[in-house]
Amino acid sequence: MAHKGGVALIIGVGDGLSASLARLLAKEGYTLALASRRVEKLDRLAKETKAKIHRCDASDPAQVAALFKGVGDHEVMIYNPSYRIRGPFIELDPTEVKKSLEITAFGAFLAGQQAARNMLPRGRGTIMFTGASAGVKGYAQSAPFAMGKFALRGLAQSMARELHPRGIHVAHIVVDGGIRSSQRPDGGNDNMLNPDSIARSYLHLLHQPRDSWSWEIEVRPWVETF
Amino acid sequence: MAHKGGVALIIGVGDGLSASLARLLAKEGYTLALASRRVEKLDRLAKETKAKIHRCDASDPAQVAALFKGVGDHEVMIYNPSYRIRGPFIELDPTEVKKSLEITAFGAFLAGQQAARNMLPRGRGTIMFTGASAGVKGYAQSAPFAMGKFALRGLAQSMARELHPRGIHVAHIVVDGGIRSSQRPDGGNDNMLNPDSIARSYLHLLHQPRDSWSWEIEVRPWVETF
Amino acid sequence: MAHKGGVALIIGVGDGLSASLARLLAKEGYTLALASRRVEKLDRLAKETKAKIHRCDASDPAQVAALFKGVGDHEVMIYNPSYRIRGPFIELDPTEVKKSLEITAFGAFLAGQQAARNMLPRGRGTIMFTGASAGVKGYAQSAPFAMGKFALRGLAQSMARELHPRGIHVAHIVVDGGIRSSQRPDGGNDNMLNPDSIARSYLHLLHQPRDSWSWEIEVRPWVETF
Amino acid sequence: MAHKGGVALIIGVGDGLSASLARLLAKEGYTLALASRRVEKLDRLAKETKAKIHRCDASDPAQVAALFKGVGDHEVMIYNPSYRIRGPFIELDPTEVKKSLEITAFGAFLAGQQAARNMLPRGRGTIMFTGASAGVKGYAQSAPFAMGKFALRGLAQSMARELHPRGIHVAHIVVDGGIRSSQRPDGGNDNMLNPDSIARSYLHLLHQPRDSWSWEIEVRPWVETF
Numbered sequence: 001m002a003h004k005g006g007v008a009l010i011i012g013v014g015d016g017l018s019a020s021l022a023r024l025l026a027k028e029g030y031t032l033a034l035a036s037r038r039v040e041k042l043d044r045l046a047k048e049t050k051a052k053i054h055r056c057d058a059s060d061p062a063q064v065a066a067l068f069k070g071v072g073d074h075e076v077m078i079y080n081p082s083y084r085i086r087g088p089f090i091e092l093d094p095t096e097v098k099k100s101l102e103i104t105a106f107g108a109f110l111a112g113q114q115a116a117r118n119m120l121p122r123g124r125g126t127i128m129f130t131g132a133s134a135g136v137k138g139y140a141q142s143a144p145f146a147m148g149k150f151a152l153r154g155l156a157q158s159m160a161r162e163l164h165p166r167g168i169h170v171a172h173i174v175v176d177g178g179i180r181s182s183q184r185p186d187g188g189n190d191n192m193l194n195p196d197s198i199a200r201s202y203l204h205l206l207h208q209p210r211d212s213w214s215w216e217i218e219v220r221p222w223v224e225t226f
Numbered sequence: 227m228a229h230k231g232g233v234a235l236i237i238g239v240g241d242g243l244s245a246s247l248a249r250l251l252a253k254e255g256y257t258l259a260l261a262s263r264r265v266e267k268l269d270r271l272a273k274e275t276k277a278k279i280h281r282c283d284a285s286d287p288a289q290v291a292a293l294f295k296g297v298g299d300h301e302v303m304i305y306n307p308s309y310r311i312r313g314p315f316i317e318l319d320p321t322e323v324k325k326s327l328e329i330t331a332f333g334a335f336l337a338g339q340q341a342a343r344n345m346l347p348r349g350r351g352t353i354m355f356t357g358a359s360a361g362v363k364g365y366a367q368s369a370p371f372a373m374g375k376f377a378l379r380g381l382a383q384s385m386a387r388e389l390h391p392r393g394i395h396v397a398h399i400v401v402d403g404g405i406r407s408s409q410r411p412d413g414g415n416d417n418m419l420n421p422d423s424i425a426r427s428y429l430h431l432l433h434q435p436r437d438s439w440s441w442e443i444e445v446r447p448w449v450e451t452f
Numbered sequence: 453m454a455h456k457g458g459v460a461l462i463i464g465v466g467d468g469l470s471a472s473l474a475r476l477l478a479k480e481g482y483t484l485a486l487a488s489r490r491v492e493k494l495d496r497l498a499k500e501t502k503a504k505i506h507r508c509d510a511s512d513p514a515q516v517a518a519l520f521k522g523v524g525d526h527e528v529m530i531y532n533p534s535y536r537i538r539g540p541f542i543e544l545d546p547t548e549v550k551k552s553l554e555i556t557a558f559g560a561f562l563a564g565q566q567a568a569r570n571m572l573p574r575g576r577g578t579i580m581f582t583g584a585s586a587g588v589k590g591y592a593q594s595a596p597f598a599m600g601k602f603a604l605r606g607l608a609q610s611m612a613r614e615l616h617p618r619g620i621h622v623a624h625i626v627v628d629g630g631i632r633s634s635q636r637p638d639g640g641n642d643n644m645l646n647p648d649s650i651a652r653s654y655l656h657l658l659h660q661p662r663d664s665w666s667w668e669i670e671v672r673p674w675v676e677t678f
Numbered sequence: 679m680a681h682k683g684g685v686a687l688i689i690g691v692g693d694g695l696s697a698s699l700a701r702l703l704a705k706e707g708y709t710l711a712l713a714s715r716r717v718e719k720l721d722r723l724a725k726e727t728k729a730k731i732h733r734c735d736a737s738d739p740a741q742v743a744a745l746f747k748g749v750g751d752h753e754v755m756i757y758n759p760s761y762r763i764r765g766p767f768i769e770l771d772p773t774e775v776k777k778s779l780e781i782t783a784f785g786a787f788l789a790g791q792q793a794a795r796n797m798l799p800r801g802r803g804t805i806m807f808t809g810a811s812a813g814v815k816g817y818a819q820s821a822p823f824a825m826g827k828f829a830l831r832g833l834a835q836s837m838a839r840e841l842h843p844r845g846i847h848v849a850h851i852v853v854d855g856g857i858r859s860s861q862r863p864d865g866g867n868d869n870m871l872n873p874d875s876i877a878r879s880y881l882h883l884l885h886q887p888r889d890s891w892s893w894e895i896e897v898r899p900w901v902e903t904f
Binding site: 061088089090092094095097098101102105106109110112113116117120134135137138139140141142143144146147148149150151152153154155156157158159160161162163 | 739766767768770772773775776779780783784787788790791794795798812813815816817818819820821822824825826827828829830831832833834835836837838839840841
């Protein structure tokens, strides 16, 4: 269980889920730090959540190290970035596939390691990784995303096994379905995932005391087949 | 998401997790109905939670039908009972193995079906099944419990696939570890699962809006290997 | 690895997969024992495979005990029976659901236990259970089959964990798809599972030396989505 | 099912499993092509299996493309390479973690894509990936290997879903345990995986007709806990 009032660092922030997470954690009393490759778009959210903004390419070791140095002690770290390409398997561009692995999985390692280094001396903290259906099921025409999200899940599980007994809560959230976008106002349509609702499951994990931790939870809209 | 203030029926109530669930749901404003094979021990809990008590053998179709008739409309149904025998595989008593399947899995079907019949016309409600590590991993010297809890998980998953699109939330909670007992006061030891903490994960699932439902969550203490 | 030339007992024999298994094992030199609730239909297969036929209701403890007494020492035991009912969850007949659990899972326990008792003193033997997609995925409108086949998988996994280190190979075969029927001659159509091909995977498991055992394998036709 | 007599390309060849695979496939009539980063050590095996040797860094797109150009049409492609580092999570070297992903998973993508391009026009062929326990379970102190092998499994599953219906068999073999080494003659000790036995499971998959394909199989020694 993270200590409220501490810093929550969210990496990979745009609109959608990451914005919902920022708003909910701000409301719960956390001090927000938001990191993104493109920070220009974050002004409004930063103002709304009183967040500090950091520019960072999450797949670059030096930039990630600098980010965490800039953020300092934190109670929560959430890693969102992914890079998804689709298409017939034989037509995939290897450069893009490599990039998919680096952003979706290698960057998660970099951030997870920095967060663990910061949290271990205090023996507490919560690290959460945003997964996808693709992390538990490899779909056709989507090998790169499957590779990245499977690797992310392996990372999260390995970290959980190692860090739980040392007081750090590591969790993997399987977002199984399309997320409703603020760009598409749809009059109360709840057939797609609501980012505000997903964020509440992150918050639940964050507030679990260590005598009852989940390492994984999946969320999907009621109409979704799985 | 269940409507607060409605009836929450908990089947298989003793102390431990079921008592924590009763207390938490009462505090959240639900009207409690508690069912158990042995109701004598429930006086104190019933008083504390203003619950109505029902005697019921959960593996008996007629008794389960009578129970639901007596309870009437309800927003929440939680099924806890299980029957566990252990021992060298070749020495297991077939009668006991059958009983394990009937209490752990067949009774869950009976209760799940009655709950679904009651909830479907209103198009809402939450059905939760208490699972165990044994439902995802078959341990040596524990075949009957594995059979029962695997079957329970298959039931829950099948029900979720069928009933989610009709507005009924079905969830399976994997309790992965030993639960701390009120009989063993242990001075703040958090190395075992705390039933009050587990109950909060049930409550989280119960309050998930249908635009972001989980069908499964596992909980374990921080020190537990998995 | 079973000793060739020994007895192979197949429980739940009709046409389809069980007949293919009988033919292949006979060809490989095993002495066949075939058990079924209805033995009338087995004359031709018994003649072809030089098998001894046993009448047995696989979910009845006394009949199963008598069957194994009649068969005596054996190297291989394969359990096929299942009982499948489908339909809207709220309309399922509890009596049928119980029967589904008893034939699909409880009978497998009975047979597995008898086989283990026979094999353990020699420290060798192979026990195989015929599973289904329904054992790893709970489909809508199919809760009873999911319960039975999930339970079967839990049984097989628990037995494998306990009996592998004692020299008994326990395996679970996930038959994921419809099996081509000899009743429907279809001119070389290989879009459905071929029972002769599935039987070869059973044989592969049977011939694995104990320094490289599989506890599970799934088979499906090339066109099947999974 | 691959056509016997065709070319079988094995990438990542040393001693152990890859050598057993080479010997078995040669004996079965395949024409062997062996690729390795260090080809010096392969002289004896190449002679024994009448194999053609190719030098190739499996994580380099240009070298992999050149390798497949050199090999030409082939019926079988097996990808073995992995790079494993272990240690406390916070001490892992990011450069090594990246290398682990590139050799274990990205190289598998490169080889898988080249193989698929070659096989698709003929509508047949078999692609096999050597996985590990780490691909289904993320162990403590082993995040990089978990990331690589999980990613490999996601790749294999995605490829299977896409390529099975086009006639290409894609399979993932979970090698769950330590492999006995020829360097350590141990007088018939069968407590560790025997590479010759594992190779027989690869051969079984290779010979499965497309009316009964497995996409995954795991193998472990009888005494191994799982």
